[in-house]
Amino acid sequence: SQQGEEDPQALSIQEGENATMNCSYKTSINNLQWYRQNSGRGLVHLILIRSNEREKHSGRLRVTLDTSKKSSSLLITASRAADTASYFCATDTFNKFYFGSGTKLNVKP
Amino acid sequence: GAGVSQSPRYKVAKRGQDVALRCDPISGHVSLFWYQQALGQGPEFLTYFQNEAQLDKSGLPSDRFFAERPEGSVSTLKIQRTQQEDSAVYLCASSLNPRGAQNIQYFGAGTRLSVL
Numbered sequence: 001s002q003q004g005e006e007d008p009q010a011l012s013i014q015e016g017e018n019a020t021m022n023c024s025y026k027t028s029i030n031n032l033q034w035y036r037q038n039s040g041r042g043l044v045h046l047i048l049i050r051s052n053e054r055e056k057h058s059g060r061l062r063v064t065l066d067t068s069k070k071s072s073s074l075l076i077t078a079s080r081a082a083d084t085a086s087y088f089c090a091t092d093t094f095n096k097f098y099f100g101s102g103t104k105l106n107v108k109p
Numbered sequence: 110g111a112g113v114s115q116s117p118r119y120k121v122a123k124r125g126q127d128v129a130l131r132c133d134p135i136s137g138h139v140s141l142f143w144y145q146q147a148l149g150q151g152p153e154f155l156t157y158f159q160n161e162a163q164l165d166k167s168g169l170p171s172d173r174f175f176a177e178r179p180e181g182s183v184s185t186l187k188i189q190r191t192q193q194e195d196s197a198v199y200l201c202a203s204s205l206n207p208r209g210a211q212n213i214q215y216f217g218a219g220t221r222l223s224v225l
Contacts, residue, residue, distance in 0.1 A: 004151075031211055042113070042200060042216035043152070050211065088151050094209050095165070097142065099151035 004100030012106040019076040021103040023089030081109040115217035134203030144200040
């Protein structure tokens, strides 16, 4: 079974809007990462946030981490049609790497 | 190489056949992971190599699954006597450092296995 769970399972927005995805997990982590997967492709790393960090930015991406609630969120600002993909959170628990079930994001032009 | 390469991209097998899936990690990467991804789901961990040593095979679903990385670079995932439930995308990922460091995983495009 997977440790992480994303919410929502699917999200459809208009280009230019912001997209927020949430991830919850169960055990202590070394870090939490977000990955993106286009249909039929492998996963691409987006951003890593360490367990002692609360917020991190990379371009149009903003990630928060709340270790007390065991949750993280990924915000994509000013979305583009090219952001259409599945997004997965992955928890690194020192010994294991767990992926959530993903959020399927559709950005309509 | 420039990235993680997996072959074949697609494999169709008859039930009961043996299959071998290949992964070429990024040169110099110590860690290599295999994952199984069912349709609409996230990747599920199968096994982990640090160089040539298979340090974790706790995710392998049965003894029909076997993986090796004999020289610490290329890895092969073998599935014997394939069953329909083995149909999935098999992803390989490599990382520069051993597991436990702040590692980013670099993924191949995967092998889509269909067992008829």
